[in-house]
Amino acid sequence: MINPTKPFFLFANCEIKYSGRARSTLEKGNYVIIRKFDGTLMIHGSTLLKPLNFQPPGATITDNGKIISIRNKESIEIIIFSIIHYYEINDWSNNKIILQDTESDLREQVIKNISLYFKNVKEIHQEFKTRFGPIDLLVIQTDDTNNVIELKRGRAGISACTQVERYLKTFQNKVCGFIMSPTITKGALEYAKTHDITYVAVNFLR
Amino acid sequence: MINPTKPFFLFANCEIKYSGRARSTLEKGNYVIIRKFDGTLMIHGSTLLKPLNFQPPGATITDNGKIISIRNKESIEIIIFSIIHYYEINDWSNNKIILQDTESDLREQVIKNISLYFKNVKEIHQEFKTRFGPIDLLVIQTDDTNNVIELKRGRAGISACTQVERYLKTFQNKVCGFIMSPTITKGALEYAKTHDITYVAVNFLR
DNA sequence: CCATAGATCTCGCTG
């Protein structure tokens, strides 16, 4: 029996059934099962980053012979045949990771060097709200040209182009579309060229 | 010292630095560290489903006082202050999960009942290739009307609309756009209505 | 709550 009130690491021979947004079965085998303070449950196989089965934070657990984890209308049933290793985790830290070089960092960088890209800048808006979603960066020039900029921290794809197009539609006139990213896919570049979207390469300055 | 040739579970007081696509630091604390057969490395805090730090399959590891995991040009450095629990995982299974009710299942279901949605169907293509990506479902009627259908297993959003629009552009004429999903967001429905895209509600039949 | 989009996305598939 496991203690449902404590986070744990469990290595067990078991079989797993999931039902909720979708349905799944995992055949009998030896799997790693981890439960966290917030209810998070993960079942890991010996390869891949993603868990085979999981419950996001908020799940509750019971152990009456088989372990059952429930969250909203989703349930995971773990039929345990034998426990190989059980470890209760105490004093588990909950610090946040500090991440640099996100899309938001790239946006800050572009704003700081905005004169490299646009002349006569009157206004800069970040996450400018439109009825079709927020524009990463909206740069308005003194002649009232609206420059709609979509930033991508990695390689921009076709969907970045359609994102820009969608935001462009919320303006009547005097509007230009841009994609700014370190790289862009071939298909996206073709789409941009044929749809009046300008691609600008930008890199993280470290 | 850990054994780099074996998968393991490690609970340790440590500090972590990551450098690669982005950069991050994780302050000193007690974290769960798991390494898999395929090189996968995960550092988990006491909450949330996703690891604080990670390396996808293919990473190699060394332990000379501090653990360093490297994959392509990315590295994770784990400075260990003390090992609280170390467990070497043997006979870890590698079975795949069998998932039902995916988008592909929904597509099969729609095809089986295609007469409910379209009359005089001549051809049905799945994942029909265009230069702007593959169309989930292309239904051609005897009058040569091309029905471009985008399926979503969950709630369709605005991006589903622009996906359809993008595929529509690869046809000259006789083309109609559809979104089929159990539900749709308000914004997406408004966008669809004003852009000549038809929304059709479909549910998983169990 | 819902909606929207980012992510060190991951992962699978196809060319």
Next chain:
DNA sequence: CAGCGAGGTCTATGG
């Protein structure tokens, strides 16, 4: 290998 899209996406953020 690149490109494209799904995902039980998850997670953060704003309305």
